[in-house]
Amino acid sequence: MAAITASAPSAAPFxxxxxxxxxxxxxxxxxxxxxxxxMSPWIVGFLFLILYPMVSSLYFSFTxxxxxxxxxxxxxxxxxxxxxxxxxxxxxFRNTIWIIAVGVPLRIVFGIFTAWLLTLPRSxxxxxxxLYFLPSMATPAAAALAFVLVFNPAFGPVNxxxxxxxxxxxxxxxxGPNSSKWGLVLLGLWGVGDAMIIFLAGLLDVPRQLxxxxxxxxxNGRQKFRFVTLPMLSPVIFxxxxxxxxxxxxxxxxxxxxxxxxxxxxxSDAAANLGSPQGSMLFYSIYLxxxxxxxxxxxxxxxxxxxxxxxxxxxxxxxxxxxxxxxHYQGGGFK
Amino acid sequence: MTQGIAISSAAQxxxxxxxxxxxxxxxxxxxxxxxxxxxxxxxxxxPLIFVVLTSLMTNEQAVTPSFWPRPFQWSNFAEVFHRIPxxxxxxxxxxxxxxxxxxxxxxxxxxAYALARMRWRGxxxxxxxxxxxxxxxxxxxxxxxxxxxxxLGQIGHMTPLILPSFLxxxxxxxxxxxxxxxxxxxxxxxxxxxxxTEFQIxxxxxxxxxxxxxxxxxxxxxxxxxxxxxAPLLFLGENQKLWTLSxxxxxFQQRHGTEWNLTMAASLMILIPxxxxxxxxxxxxxxxxxLTGVKG
Numbered sequence: 248m249a250a251i252t253a254s255a256p257s258a259a260p261f262x263x264x265x266x267x268x269x270x271x272x273x274x275x276x277x278x279x280x281x282x283x284x285x286m287s288p289w290i291v292g293f294l295f296l297i298l299y300p301m302v303s304s305l306y307f308s309f310t311x312x313x314x315x316x317x318x319x320x321x322x323x324x325x326x327x328x329x330x331x332x333x334x335x336x337x338x339x340f341r342n343t344i345w346i347i348a349v350g351v352p353l354r355i356v357f358g359i360f361t362a363w364l365l366t367l368p369r370s371x372x373x374x375x376x377x378l379y380f381l382p383s384m385a386t387p388a389a390a391a392l393a394f395v396l397v398f399n400p401a402f403g404p405v406n407x408x409x410x411x412x413x414x415x416x417x418x419x420x421x422x423g424p425n426s427s428k429w430g431l432v433l434l435g436l437w438g439v440g441d442a443m444i445i446f447l448a449g450l451l452d453v454p455r456q457l458x459x460x461x462x463x464x465x466x467n468g469r470q471k472f473r474f475v476t477l478p479m480l481s482p483v484i485f486x487x488x489x490x491x492x493x494x495x496x497x498x499x500x501x502x503x504x505x506x507x508x509x510x511x512x513x514x515s516d517a518a519a520n521l522g523s524p525q526g527s528m529l530f531y532s533i534y535l536x537x538x539x540x541x542x543x544x545x546x547x548x549x550x551x552x553x554x555x556x557x558x559x560x561x562x563x564x565x566x567x568x569x570x571x572x573x574x575h576y577q578g579g580g581f582k
Numbered sequence: 583m584t585q586g587i588a589i590s591s592a593a594q595x596x597x598x599x600x601x602x603x604x605x606x607x608x609x610x611x612x613x614x615x616x617x618x619x620x621x622x623x624x625x626x627x628x629p630l631i632f633v634v635l636t637s638l639m640t641n642e643q644a645v646t647p648s649f650w651p652r653p654f655q656w657s658n659f660a661e662v663f664h665r666i667p668x669x670x671x672x673x674x675x676x677x678x679x680x681x682x683x684x685x686x687x688x689x690x691x692x693x694a695y696a697l698a699r700m701r702w703r704g705x706x707x708x709x710x711x712x713x714x715x716x717x718x719x720x721x722x723x724x725x726x727x728x729x730x731x732x733x734l735g736q737i738g739h740m741t742p743l744i745l746p747s748f749l750x751x752x753x754x755x756x757x758x759x760x761x762x763x764x765x766x767x768x769x770x771x772x773x774x775x776x777x778x779t780e781f782q783i784x785x786x787x788x789x790x791x792x793x794x795x796x797x798x799x800x801x802x803x804x805x806x807x808x809x810x811x812x813a814p815l816l817f818l819g820e821n822q823k824l825w826t827l828s829x830x831x832x833x834f835q836q837r838h839g840t841e842w843n844l845t846m847a848a849s850l851m852i853l854i855p856x857x858x859x860x861x862x863x864x865x866x867x868x869x870x871x872x873l874t875g876v877k878g
Contacts, residue, residue, distance in 0.1 A: 278700075281781070282700055285784075286696050286697075286708070288688075288693060288749050288750045289689070292746065292750045293711070293715070293750075295749070297715055299726070300727050300730075301718075301723055301726075304723060304726050307725060314732065361622060364622060367615045368612075368616060369612075375623055377861075377864060378626055378627055379622070380860075380867075380868070381626065381630075381857065384805060384857075385853055386809045386831075386849075386853060386856060387809055387828075388809075389828075389831060389853055390629075392831065392846075393630075393632070393633045393846065396633075396636065397628075401645075404649065437626065437629065441871050444871040445871060445872065448872040493717055496719060499812050500809075500812060504832050504835070507832060507835065508835050532721060535721050548725050549725045549726075551721075552719070552722045552724070553722065555722070556721075559719055
């Protein structure tokens with residue numbers, strides 16, 4: 248990025264190139280300046296909105312900083328505190344891992360299932376696609392509130408149906424510490440549309456000949472799914488897994504809206520109730536928000552952010568490493 | 583090949599009518615498929631219908647197991663406007679979403695153009711840096727960014743929500759670059775021969791051809807900003823006048839938490855513009871999402 252010079256116009260060491268007059272140097276400078284100009288929004292953004300804040304937050308993570316006073320260097324104390332004496336950090340960490348471990352695979356399975364359903368009909372599939380996709384666009388805060396109501400243990404329709412079919416003690420959903428995360432998982436499944444569209448494109452991309460070949464060899468439906476569809480979908484599954492894990496660690500809005508709605512607290516003491524019921528919806532990003540922007544422990548919040556960053560990177564790298572065994576790129580693939 | 587055989591044999595043999603048993607089986611299969619599809623569609627749409635019905639109930643009825651509004655209390659929607667300045671919040675949200683979208687399109691198109699269609703040293707490494715910032719959790723930069731905006735006195739203003747959009751967005755750059763790469767190089771070369779500058783090639787050749795991708799980027803950004811809660815909560819939390827709809831909704835729910843009919847009426851009014859936008863631009867949405875996954 249440092250040396251932005253034009254390499255294209257001068258790179259022609261062929262015989263006939265000699266006949267063409269070399270472009271004057273002024274043209275090269277102009278080309279380079281055009282590149283610089285075009286790239287400038289991103290260069291400025293990268294320096295001031297990403298690189299500087301990253302370095303700065305790494306520095307903050309080794310300090311005690313409350314915004315009112317200057318940052319005070321305390322070495323690794325934030326990190327030591329986090330790992331050894333902060334039960335809330337571990338709770339937030341466990342909750343986040345749980346929702347990723349449960350939510351991401353379920354979303355992929357459900358996404359493939361709904362996409363497969365959409366490949367079935369000869370007519371009308373557009374209408375179905377519209378209906379299936381629509382919820383994924385719903386404003387997360389509004390969707391979360393709607394789900395809190397739909398899954399209300401006393402008068403919500405879901406538990407009424409459950410009671411109607413004879414379930415004795417239907418879950419408390421968002422109001423119970425053991426079931427609140429399931430509510431969020433179901434909310435995620437409701438908004439499966441974006442993943443579904445990607446899987447649908449993947450399914451429609453599978454060459455027909457592969458299925459025909461499988462038919463000739465006498466494969467049944469399950470075998471065709473296992474040995475044709477799944478390998479052909481594997482790049483898309485891989486992509487969805489990586490994105491799901493990255494976004495899973497950043498889950499905020501739905502959990503924030505749902506936990507405030509169920510805590511029934513007033514705005515003033517909302518801080519104490521984030522993650523309710525009983526801390527079951529205290530996710531990593533919620534905890535970071537609480538520490539950094541409600542209690543103004545900016546140093547500690549920065550340390551949390553860097554741990555989050557490192558965990559995300561490790562998870563992504565593990566998925567990428569593991570993927571070599573199961574992701575199949577047609578035609579050799581890249582890398 | 584198979585077609586050729588089919589044609590030659592069809593000339594000799596009259597097409598055999600489908601036997602009634604096969605016909606019936608096919609018909610039943612079609613019915614079964616549509617039944618499954620409709621059942622799943624019902625699950626997707628049911629929560630929205632429930633929101634609509636609850637938004638029309640009286641406050642007392644909203645917290646009972648009954649399902650059908652009795653009476654239909656249309657005044658709930660007007661009541662929301664009485665309780666909170668809903669129009670002002672809508673205007674704030676629209677302003678932020680539209681200006682951010684404008685910023686992203688204006689800043690990302692040239693960057694993507696330089697990355698996809700110009701040749702220069704350091705291009706590859708720049709692209710890798712762009713890609714890696716897509717995966718960067720916003721939390722890593724949010725504390726210092728907050729501090730910067732505090733120093734600049736912009737907390738409680740829209741600036742922190744709009745200005746960064748004019749400095750590029752990694753995901754949008756990536757998406758546009760992927761699309762720009764698919765446009766044949768000959769088109770650019772022809773324009774170059776005619777003496778067009780790179781800027782002219784970008785605005786007159788590439789941009790018109792990349793309309794679907796630009797539309798998708800614009801829609802994603804509009805929707806993201808319309809729906810976002812985290813950034814408005816952080817940067818506008820203190821200034822009620824500039825609240826966005828999402829932010830206002832969570833606060834509304836806090837204050838009028840037991841009045842589910844009003845909360846749902848407010849939720850519905852936030853969802854409706856999104857739904858309208860979706861129906862207007864469904865193709866661009868679906869194509870855009872596909873672009874992210876298949877080429878990613």
